[in-house]
Amino acid sequence: MFGVLSYLKPYAKWMILAWGLMLVELAVELWHPWLMAKIIDDGILKNDFSVVWKWGGIMLGTSFIAFVAGIANSFTAAHVGQNFGFALRNRLFEKVQSFSFSNLNQFPTSSLITRMTNDVTQIQNTVFMSLRIMLRAPLLVLFGTVMALFVHFKLALILVFTIPILLLFLIWMMNKGMSLFKMVQQKLDQVNEVMRENLAGMKLIKAMMRGEHEQRRFIKANEDLMKRTIQSVQIMELSMPVLLFVMNIGIIIILWFGNMNIQIGSAKAGEVVAIVNYATRITSALSIFTFILIVFSRAKASAQRISEVLTVNIDLSDREEIHHETTIKEGKVVFEDVYFQYPNTHAPVLKNISFIAHPGETIAILGATGSGKSSLLQLIPQLYDVNKGRVLIDDIDVRDMNQEMLRKEIGFAPQEVLLFSGTVKENIAFGKEDASMEEIMEAAKHAQIHETIMKLPNAYDTMVGQKGVNLSGGQKQRLSIARALIRKPKILLLDDSTSALDLKTEAGLFKALKSYTCTTFIVTQKVSTAMEADTILLLDEGTLLAKGNHECLLERCALYQKIVQSQLGNEEKYIC
Numbered sequence: 001m002f003g004v005l006s007y008l009k010p011y012a013k014w015m016i017l018a019w020g021l022m023l024v025e026l027a028v029e030l031w032h033p034w035l036m037a038k039i040i041d042d043g044i045l046k047n048d049f050s051v052v053w054k055w056g057g058i059m060l061g062t063s064f065i066a067f068v069a070g071i072a073n074s075f076t077a078a079h080v081g082q083n084f085g086f087a088l089r090n091r092l093f094e095k096v097q098s099f100s101f102s103n104l105n106q107f108p109t110s111s112l113i114t115r116m117t118n119d120v121t122q123i124q125n126t127v128f129m130s131l132r133i134m135l136r137a138p139l140l141v142l143f144g145t146v147m148a149l150f151v152h153f154k155l156a157l158i159l160v161f162t163i164p165i166l167l168l169f170l171i172w173m174m175n176k177g178m179s180l181f182k183m184v185q186q187k188l189d190q191v192n193e194v195m196r197e198n199l200a201g202m203k204l205i206k207a208m209m210r211g212e213h214e215q216r217r218f219i220k221a222n223e224d225l226m227k228r229t230i231q232s233v234q235i236m237e238l239s240m241p242v243l244l245f246v247m248n249i250g251i252i253i254i255l256w257f258g259n260m261n262i263q264i265g266s267a268k269a270g271e272v273v274a275i276v277n278y279a280t281r282i283t284s285a286l287s288i289f290t291f292i293l294i295v296f297s298r299a300k301a302s303a304q305r306i307s308e309v310l311t312v313n314i315d316l317s318d319r320e321e322i323h324h325e326t327t328i329k330e331g332k333v334v335f336e337d338v339y340f341q342y343p344n345t346h347a348p349v350l351k352n353i354s355f356i357a358h359p360g361e362t363i364a365i366l367g368a369t370g371s372g373k374s375s376l377l378q379l380i381p382q383l384y385d386v387n388k389g390r391v392l393i394d395d396i397d398v399r400d401m402n403q404e405m406l407r408k409e410i411g412f413a414p415q416e417v418l419l420f421s422g423t424v425k426e427n428i429a430f431g432k433e434d435a436s437m438e439e440i441m442e443a444a445k446h447a448q449i450h451e452t453i454m455k456l457p458n459a460y461d462t463m464v465g466q467k468g469v470n471l472s473g474g475q476k477q478r479l480s481i482a483r484a485l486i487r488k489p490k491i492l493l494l495d496d497s498t499s500a501l502d503l504k505t506e507a508g509l510f511k512a513l514k515s516y517t518c519t520t521f522i523v524t525q526k527v528s529t530a531m532e533a534d535t536i537l538l539l540d541e542g543t544l545l546a547k548g549n550h551e552c553l554l555e556r557c558a559l560y561q562k563i564v565q566s567q568l569g570n571e572e573k574y575i576c
């Protein structure tokens, strides 16, 4: 909780101002019952209206001061709360941006979204309340009791014995509430997760008629959330009746003893009224305190969840001691005896992989599904670290390179194409922020998508994504390739990016790629694609079964022969 609250430091002056204003309000509130006693005992009971006017006027004046201080306090608290939330959300987003893939695996996407939105809002509200009422309530309980003791010591002792009983009850409730609210946030994560999966997979769900199943899944998650929320709210709601019951008994005792003391002349009517007034104010402060505890319990659970994200160890950050500021010059890629295993898994998905890709060469990575093709590709931009061996670019270990420098020179078209909401132009320019229109069009032409774009309603200014046109799988793939090409990379990584392209388009793409002086890695399951490459890496269950060009593998590798035969038949032209 305190780690998260350190983001309040820049607003320390505002917070002090807010608390100062709150203290003005509190002082007035504590003074009023005492004034009331004076008006009753020295004014009303003695028929001295000048006393009533004097102290009544002071009460009115101080009420106005408290009113102004209250408004100023609200504005200041809102300023601090909103700015704190803004800073915390930004910091969380920045941290998530620096996450490695294994870091991302630790948190479900929906949970990260809940933490960045709902959890931050919970803490933001708590900050607002802490400046507005959180400190005020306990201070009112404390100083209200002290003032009551000053007014009439013996009668106020009843309050002194009642309040600790209530406080113990409230602390018990807070402990109980904490664990329940943590569970509520987890259930909220689950509802978000089901919702996210449902929206992302809507086409599949409709095509496979799984709507009812999804509905049931959502109802279940939603029901869990409702049950936990009811449980947590119920325990907190219990506080109010208990509080009022105990305090009302206390007030009755005060009135009873007060009456006895008035009869024997050891108390005045005004003093009894003042003590009852303090008791009522303390009860209302305690009830606010209960509400604060509810908010605080939720905020504490939220702060823990946010801290988990903020304190996570980024396992792929640049090494501090070595920083080669050099950029990739040639694009030579070497794998030296590489072993790689995903975090939290038990077996390596890549074993003993060694090869050299010379600058400008095209390397095809071929293999059955799950053989480790994408995993191999992801090691080049150091999206993951190897467990054993080395990945070298221009003879430098990627772990010794500045990640930004490394990735700046790599064009990557991932297997799952992601288009951002925006225009076609913006989506291509995502690969190079300051790209000119000529560069965008050139990349699109080379990626064989220019003509398709020109047929769209607003050509390059057509919106894509939810609010724009929907592109076909192949068109999306080509946009993604254009995005990778626009930065004229030294190393180009195409992860199954040509799977939806027809042979003619693919041939056009490969021809265009020849004008780029980059080392190109193409992950594919198609022999027709692989055979165009200078070198084919044939993967089988994470091991490099064979490497060489098409002719070489055809001659030496039985598995490759089988794949060729199954995909292309016995056509003479493929066999040397």
Ligand SMILES: Nc1ncnc2c1ncn2[C@@H]1O[C@H](COP(=O)(O)OP(=O)(O)OP(=O)(O)O)[C@@H](O)[C@H]1O
Pocket: 342, 343, 345, 349, 367, 368, 369, 370, 371, 372, 373, 374, 375, 376, 415
């Ligand atoms: N993030 C991950 N965490 C744990 N295991 C993973 C992860 N991604 C992939 N794997 C596992 O690693 C193995 C290799 O996966 P990879 O995606 O590299 O294969 P692939 O050859 O590219 O498959 P495909 O052709 O189907 O895309 C698979 O067994 C897969 O289950």
